[in-house]
Amino acid sequence: MAEKLVKEITSMDEDFAKWYTDIVTKANLIDYSSVKGCIILQPYSYAIWENIQKTLDGMFKETGHTNVYMPMFIPESLLQKEKDHVEGFAPEVAWVTMGGNEPLAEKLCVRPTSETLFCEYYAHTIQSHRDLPKLCNQWCSVVRWEKTTRPFLRSREFLWQEGHTAHATAEEAIAETERMLDVYADFCENYLAMPVVKGRKTESDKFAGAEATYAIEALMHDGVCLQAGTSHYFGDGFAKAFGIQYADKNNKLQYVFQTSWGVTTRLIGAIIMVHGDNSGLVLPPRIAPTQAVIIPVAMHKPGVLDKANEIYEELKKAGIRVKLDDSDNSPGWKYSEYEMKGVPVRIEIGPRDMENGVVVVARRDNGEKQTLPIENLSESIAALLEDVQKGLFEKAKARRDEMTYAVHNTDELKEITESKNGFIKMMWCGDEACEKAVKDTYGVGSRCIPFEQENIGDVCPICGRPAKHMVMWGKAY
Amino acid sequence: MAEKLVKEITSMDEDFAKWYTDIVTKANLIDYSSVKGCIILQPYSYAIWENIQKTLDGMFKETGHTNVYMPMFIPESLLQKEKDHVEGFAPEVAWVTMGGNEPLAEKLCVRPTSETLFCEYYAHTIQSHRDLPKLCNQWCSVVRWEKTTRPFLRSREFLWQEGHTAHATAEEAIAETERMLDVYADFCENYLAMPVVKGRKTESDKFAGAEATYAIEALMHDGVCLQAGTSHYFGDGFAKAFGIQYADKNNKLQYVFQTSWGVTTRLIGAIIMVHGDNSGLVLPPRIAPTQAVIIPVAMHKPGVLDKANEIYEELKKAGIRVKLDDSDNSPGWKYSEYEMKGVPVRIEIGPRDMENGVVVVARRDNGEKQTLPIENLSESIAALLEDVQKGLFEKAKARRDEMTYAVHNTDELKEITESKNGFIKMMWCGDEACEKAVKDTYGVGSRCIPFEQENIGDVCPICGRPAKHMVMWGKAY
Numbered sequence: 001m002a003e004k005l006v007k008e009i010t011s012m013d014e015d016f017a018k019w020y021t022d023i024v025t026k027a028n029l030i031d032y033s034s035v036k037g038c039i040i041l042q043p044y045s046y047a048i049w050e051n052i053q054k055t056l057d058g059m060f061k062e063t064g065h066t067n068v069y070m071p072m073f074i075p076e077s078l079l080q081k082e083k084d085h086v087e088g089f090a091p092e093v094a095w096v097t098m099g100g101n102e103p104l105a106e107k108l109c110v111r112p113t114s115e116t117l118f119c120e121y122y123a124h125t126i127q128s129h130r131d132l133p134k135l136c137n138q139w140c141s142v143v144r145w146e147k148t149t150r151p152f153l154r155s156r157e158f159l160w161q162e163g164h165t166a167h168a169t170a171e172e173a174i175a176e177t178e179r180m181l182d183v184y185a186d187f188c189e190n191y192l193a194m195p196v197v198k199g200r201k202t203e204s205d206k207f208a209g210a211e212a213t214y215a216i217e218a219l220m221h222d223g224v225c226l227q228a229g230t231s232h233y234f235g236d237g238f239a240k241a242f243g244i245q246y247a248d249k250n251n252k253l254q255y256v257f258q259t260s261w262g263v264t265t266r267l268i269g270a271i272i273m274v275h276g277d278n279s280g281l282v283l284p285p286r287i288a289p290t291q292a293v294i295i296p297v298a299m300h301k302p303g304v305l306d307k308a309n310e311i312y313e314e315l316k317k318a319g320i321r322v323k324l325d326d327s328d329n330s331p332g333w334k335y336s337e338y339e340m341k342g343v344p345v346r347i348e349i350g351p352r353d354m355e356n357g358v359v360v361v362a363r364r365d366n367g368e369k370q371t372l373p374i375e376n377l378s379e380s381i382a383a384l385l386e387d388v389q390k391g392l393f394e395k396a397k398a399r400r401d402e403m404t405y406a407v408h409n410t411d412e413l414k415e416i417t418e419s420k421n422g423f424i425k426m427m428w429c430g431d432e433a434c435e436k437a438v439k440d441t442y443g444v445g446s447r448c449i450p451f452e453q454e455n456i457g458d459v460c461p462i463c464g465r466p467a468k469h470m471v472m473w474g475k476a477y
Numbered sequence: 478m479a480e481k482l483v484k485e486i487t488s489m490d491e492d493f494a495k496w497y498t499d500i501v502t503k504a505n506l507i508d509y510s511s512v513k514g515c516i517i518l519q520p521y522s523y524a525i526w527e528n529i530q531k532t533l534d535g536m537f538k539e540t541g542h543t544n545v546y547m548p549m550f551i552p553e554s555l556l557q558k559e560k561d562h563v564e565g566f567a568p569e570v571a572w573v574t575m576g577g578n579e580p581l582a583e584k585l586c587v588r589p590t591s592e593t594l595f596c597e598y599y600a601h602t603i604q605s606h607r608d609l610p611k612l613c614n615q616w617c618s619v620v621r622w623e624k625t626t627r628p629f630l631r632s633r634e635f636l637w638q639e640g641h642t643a644h645a646t647a648e649e650a651i652a653e654t655e656r657m658l659d660v661y662a663d664f665c666e667n668y669l670a671m672p673v674v675k676g677r678k679t680e681s682d683k684f685a686g687a688e689a690t691y692a693i694e695a696l697m698h699d700g701v702c703l704q705a706g707t708s709h710y711f712g713d714g715f716a717k718a719f720g721i722q723y724a725d726k727n728n729k730l731q732y733v734f735q736t737s738w739g740v741t742t743r744l745i746g747a748i749i750m751v752h753g754d755n756s757g758l759v760l761p762p763r764i765a766p767t768q769a770v771i772i773p774v775a776m777h778k779p780g781v782l783d784k785a786n787e788i789y790e791e792l793k794k795a796g797i798r799v800k801l802d803d804s805d806n807s808p809g810w811k812y813s814e815y816e817m818k819g820v821p822v823r824i825e826i827g828p829r830d831m832e833n834g835v836v837v838v839a840r841r842d843n844g845e846k847q848t849l850p851i852e853n854l855s856e857s858i859a860a861l862l863e864d865v866q867k868g869l870f871e872k873a874k875a876r877r878d879e880m881t882y883a884v885h886n887t888d889e890l891k892e893i894t895e896s897k898n899g900f901i902k903m904m905w906c907g908d909e910a911c912e913k914a915v916k917d918t919y920g921v922g923s924r925c926i927p928f929e930q931e932n933i934g935d936v937c938p939i940c941g942r943p944a945k946h947m948v949m950w951g952k953a954y
Binding site: 031033034035038039040041042043046047049050066067068069070071072073074075078091092093094095096097098099100101107108110117120121124125136140141143145156157159 | 508510511512515516517518519520523524526527543544545546547548549550551552555567568569570571572573574575576577578584585587594597598601602613617618620622633634636
C-alpha cells in the first residue's frame with residue numbers, strides 16, 4: 001500500500017503564524033467547520049483537553065469545589081442586571097431570536113460567561129451564613145462573536161471551565177481569588193511545563209463587572225504574551241445587583257462577596273507555542289495523550305512484533321500511556337508522524353536490539369537518543385518522562401527569562417519594542433494616560449502588575465512622575 | 478442553631494407527577510432558572526451525571542471510540558442537506574439570527590443533534606478504506622424547543638452524549654448500532670439497576686433520517702414507559718447527501734455507512750422513577766455520589782467523633798464514596814435528609830455501639846437495619862453495597878414483569894388500558910394504520926418491537942390479518 005507523504009510544515013522562524021496553523025492542522029488537532037470562527041476539536045486535541053480537564057477538575061475538587069450545569073441561554077433582561085457586565089459583553093454575544101418557527105418574546109443570548117446565571121441561582125439558594133461559602137464550577141462551551149479568530153487562541157465558541165463562588169466576607173472572597181490563581185499557576189508550571197507570571201490586571205484591562213482581575217501571563221516562542229488564565233474578585237457588586245443576601249450569625253442580612261475564574265482550550269494553543277518546534281508539536285508528558293510510542297523496526301523479522309507487544313503490555317501495566325504502531329508505514333514515516341504529534345518518547349525495537357536485550361529510545365524534546373536495557377524498561381521510561389517534563393519547563397523558563405527585558409527609559413523602550421518581542425518590565429505611575437501612551441506609541445500593552453515586584457526605577461518613564469508599580473508589558477495574542 | 482424543617486414530599490400513590498417534582502427539588506437535584514424549559518443541575522444531580530459519564534465514557538473507549546468536540550451551531554444550509562433529517566428537526570430548533578449587533582447573513586441553529594456536523598467532518602477526513610471505521614463520540618448539550626417540559630425528562634436544553642460512526646460496509650454499521658445498544662442495556666442494568674427491553678422502533682417512530690432506530694425501553698414505577706437510549710442505523714443516506722466516500726482496496730469510490738447513538742440526562746429521571754419511594758430518592762450504589770453516610774449519635778460524648786472519623790478514613794481508603802455528617806443537626810433530621818437524597822447505606826455510631834465494637838447499618842432500599850462489627854467494616858460495607866445494587870435490580874425487574882401484560886384481543890386491550898399502566902405485549906400486522914388505531918382508540922403507542930420475540934398469537938388483534946411481530950405497547954414519557 002502506498003505510504004502517505006510525510007507532512008511538511010513552515011519553519012517557525014520564517015513565518016510563526018503559518019507554522020502555528022500548519023501544526024494545528026497537520027498534527028490533526030483541529031478541522032475547520034463551515035461555521036465561521038468555530039473549530040472542530042479532533043480526537044487528538046480533545047484527548048489533550050480531557051487530560052487538562054481531569055487534572056484541573058481534581059484540583060478544584062481537592063479545594064472543595066463541586067460541579068454544576070447552568071443553562072446555555074441568558075435572557076436579555078438577566079444579562080442587563082449588572083451594568084458594567086452587560087456593557088462589556090453585549091456587543092459580542094450571539095442572540096437567539098426564534099424558537100422553532102416563532103419569534104421569542106424575549107431574545108436570549110448564548111452565554112459568553114455565566115456570572116448572571118450563577119447570581120440568579122445563588123439568590124435562590126443562599127439564605128443563611130450556613131449556606132456559605134458556595135464553591136461551584138462548570139465545564140462547558142461559551143460563545144463570543146469575535147471578528148477575527150484563530151484556532152484555540154480566539155474562536156467564536158470555545159470550551160472552558162468557569163468557577164463561581166460566593167463568600168460571607170470580602171477577605172474570604174479575595175483569598176479564593178488568589179487561591180484559584182495559584183491553582184492555575186501550579187497547573188501550568190507542573191503539568192503544561194509552562195512558566196507563568198502571576199499578577200493583577202490594570203483598571204483598564206479588568207473583567208467587565210470585576211473589582212480586581214488577576215491573571216497568569218505566559219510568553220510564547222515568538223515573544224508574544226498570552227493570558228493563560230484569569231481569576232476575578234467581584235466585591236459585592238453582583239450581589240447588590242442580584243439581591244444575594246444571607247442572614248449572618250446575628251440574623252442580620254448581609255450581601256455576599258463573589259469571585260469567578262476560568263481557563264479555556266486556549267491552553268492548548270499555549271502548549272503549541274511554548275514547546276513546539278520545526279518538526280511539529282512537543283507535548284509535556286503529563287498532558288500527552290500518548291507518552292511513548294513503540295516503533296518496531298524490520299517488523300517482519302521473527303519475534304520483533306512479539307517483543308514489541310511484550311514491551312507495550314509492560315509499559316501499559318505500569319500506567320504509561322503507550323501506543324504500539326504496527327501499521328505497514330515505514331519506520332521513517334512513523335518517526336516523522338510521532339514527531340509531528342509531539343509524543344514525548346519514541347522506542348525503537350529491531351532484531352539486533354532484541355539480540356542485545358535493549359531498545360533505542362529517542363526524546364522528542366531534545367532529539368537525544370540512547371540505548372536502554374529491556375529489563376525494567378517501564379521504570380526507566382517513567383523516569384525519562386519525568387526528565388522530559390522537567391527539561392521542558394527549564395527550557396521554557398530559560399527562554400522566557402532571556403526574552404524578558406528591564407526597561408528604564410523611553411529610549412530603551414523604543415529600542416526594545418522596535419527590535420524584538422518579549423516581556424518588558426517597566427515602572428508605571430498608575431495613570432491610564434501613560435498606559436495608553438505606551439500602547440499607542442510603542443505598541444505594547446500592560447499585561448499585568450506582577451505580584452513579585454522589583455524596583456527597577458523610581459519614576460514612570462512616560463511622565464516622569466513617581467512610579468507606583470512595576471508593570472509587565474508586551475504584545476499579546 | 479435552629480434546625481431546618483424536615484422536608485415533606487407528596488406520596489407517589491396520591492400524585493406521581495407531584496411526587497416526582499417534589500423529589501427533584503427537595504433532594505436538591507435541580508433548580509429552576511429564568512429561562513423557560515431549561516433547568517440548573519445542582520451539585521448533587523451533576524455528580525450523578527459525572528458518574529454516569531465516567532462509566533459510559535470508559536465503556537465507549539473500551540469499544541474503540543474517541544471523543545471530539547463539534548461546534549454548537551449549524552448553518553441553515555447544512556441542516557437542510559439531508560431531507561428527512563431537516564423535516565424532523567427544523568420545527569423544534571432555536572435560531573441564532575444576530576451576532577453582536579449585526580444580523581447574520583445566514584441563520585444558525587443551536588444543534589438539536591450533530592449528524593450534519595459529523596457528516597461534514599467525515600467528508601473532509603475520510604479518503605481511504607484505511608481511514609475507516611471512524612468511531613467518534615461527543616459529550617455536550619443540545620437544544621430542542623419543546624412546548625411542554627419536565628425536569629430531566631424533557632427540557633429545552635439537555636446534556637447528552639452522541640456517538641457518530643462511519644463504516645465501510647452496511648454489515649459493520651449494523652453491528653455497531655447493535656453493539657452500542659448492548660452497551661447501553663448493560664450500563665442501565667448493571668449500573669442503574671434498571672431492567673430494559675431492547676428492540677427496534679416501528680417506521681413511524683424512527684429518528685429523522687435513519688433507516689432503523691433501536692431503543693432500550695424501561696418501565697417507571699407508575700407503569701409509564703421511558704425510552705432510555707437510542708441507536709440509529711443510517712445506511713448510506715447521509716453519506717450520499719454529504720458526499721462521504723472512500724477509496725476501497727481496488728481504489729474504487731464507495732459511500733460509507735453510518736450510525737449514531739445517544740443517552741441523555743433523562744437517565745437521571747429514570748433512576749428517580751424506577752427506584753424512588755415516598756421517603757425520596759433511592760440511588761443504586763454504583764452511581765451514587767455518596768454510597769455511605771456516617772452519622773454520629775450523641776456526638777458530644779467522648780470518643781464518638783474520633784471513632785466516626787476513623788471509620789470514615791477506613792471506608793474512604795477502601796474506595797467507598799463515604800461522607801461523615803458531623804453538622805449540628807439532630808440525628809433524626811440527618812436520617813430523613815439522607816433518605817431523601819437516596820444514599821444507599823447509613824452507618825450510625827454512638828457511645829454504646831463503640832463499647833460493643835459495632836455500628837448500626839441501615840439500607841436505604843428496604844429499610845433493613847443490622848449491627849455490624851467495626852472490625853473489617855469496609856469489607857462488609859462493600860459487600861452490602863453490592864447486595865443493595867443487586868437487590869434494586871431484582872426488585873425493579875420483578876415490578877416490571879408484574880406490570881407487563883400479554884394481550885390477545887381488543888377486549889383485553891380495552892380492559893388493561895382502562896384499568897392500569899404498564900408494558901403491553903400484543904401482536905401486530907405491521908400496518909401503520911393499526912398502530913395508529915391502537916394509539917387513537919386505546920391511548921398506548923408502540924414502544925418497540927423487542928428483539929426477544931414471543932409468539933402470543935397469529936393475528937393482529939386490530940385488523941385480524943396475519944401478525945408479523947410482537948410489539949411492546951404503552952404510554953410513554
